[in-house]
Amino acid sequence: MSARLRPTSLPWSVYEHLAMVVGLVSLAVICLAWLPLALALRPVLRGDIGQRLGRLAIMRGFQLYLQVLRGLCACRFDIEAIDALRDQGPMVIAANHPSLLDAVLITSRLPNAVCVMKAEVMENPLFGAGARMAGYVRNDPPLHMVLECRSALRHGAQVLIFPESTRTPGYPANPVNPLSRTAAIIAARAGVPVQTLIVEFSSPYLGKGWPLHRAPRLPLHCRVRLGRRFDPPRDPRAFTTELEAHLRAELAGPKTS
Template sequence: MNARARPGTSLLWGLYEHVAMVVGLSALAVVCLSWSPLALLLYPVLPQRVGRRLGRQAIMRGFRLYVGILRTVCACRFDLSALDALRDQGPMVIAANHPSLLDAVLITSRLPNAVCVMKAELMDNPLFGAGARMARYVRNDNLVSVVLRCRAELRQGAQVVIFPEGTRTRDYPANRLNPLLRSTAMIAARSRVPVQTLIVEFSSPYLGKGWPLWRRPHLPLTCTIRLGRRFEAPRNARDFTTELENYFRHELVGPATPPATAAAA
């Protein structure tokens, strides 16, 4: 739907936003549940190398399909084209701010060898767990284990996707960033890989911290993800975390992303 066609307070448009919410969440459930049973069966029998590659490809393609549904049916506009430049650039830590539950979906829809650091409850979720385990995503329940697992994946050429805030940004867009945790710096320092920053900006806080799943979005929803600065592997985790937080705060000054003509996702 055309962003300019929104009638503002129109009852019809409000109804469409409710329908779009149901369609969008249902589509995500269908995409994930279509793969989860197969992943559950294949995970214990496939060689680790084959399972890892298949799992990551399935996630990328499944989420790319889902993003296409959001664009076609749900008046969402995503500019993700900048991510394509990272596909063949080798192992690195990809650090992004985290305004919405959609962030990881959008990022992994473009990166074929991404490994996400995920909360333990998501790894145990029947919707995401089987696919995440097959792709060898990293369970975020112990810092030492996270660093070692990420280092092992990076040594095999993966790109680790992490949200340094540790959770979604509180009160977005009024607040643009939570204080950062040191995990990003520790992974990059121990693995001796660079940190590529991503700047994620949404037009509204849909599916952000405190936004219930059943609350309808404000459509059209737009999101732009752009490449930020790439930092060399840090030497000191404390100092680098401060530097990284200052950088994100500098980049995120200003209003949230306005409605725009976004590139095809």
């Protein structure tokens, strides 16, 4: 880094704000570019073909977005470990949730991932059409969510869920929220394993309570690594306790910096 442009300098602060704008605008442009195609193709390409195309388009779009963040916004991503899951068949992928970027990082590496999303995100005009084409699942009503996830798993998809149900408040001091039993119930109903992912950020950027207009502290480092893989749960309550203990243990060490 040049001696004239250090993280504590005014020019660097200006750059951080510009990088934030570039990142947000880039994501909006990528989503808007896919929106009319998703609206046009979804009625024509029904079933598995349309869903797989939708998931692949999201993966490629997010890969492009991350390239922009790497090239223009001083972001560094260590997420290649996720690639090992691509050909390992149906599973529930359970990750901690420190930032809005988590799902972007994970789905950028998995061509057949199905995200469990909040209902309001599914209804968002920017993201909704693409998410529906990809066969993503609303998180309510709960029974419908479980049945939809089980169907996706039976058709070979990998279901991505954040068992905290919301972003982690107070990250990184508070590494993980208490978990819901949703991941355990889905995996038990479908008879599939649960693969954990450990998500680490150098900053709580876009975490719980972080406003969109607040610039990140750059450079931003993000890492996603594989955690433990659990057998299909038999007792969702006991399994959830074990899953939470595993995530807390994995996140107790030094954070990405």
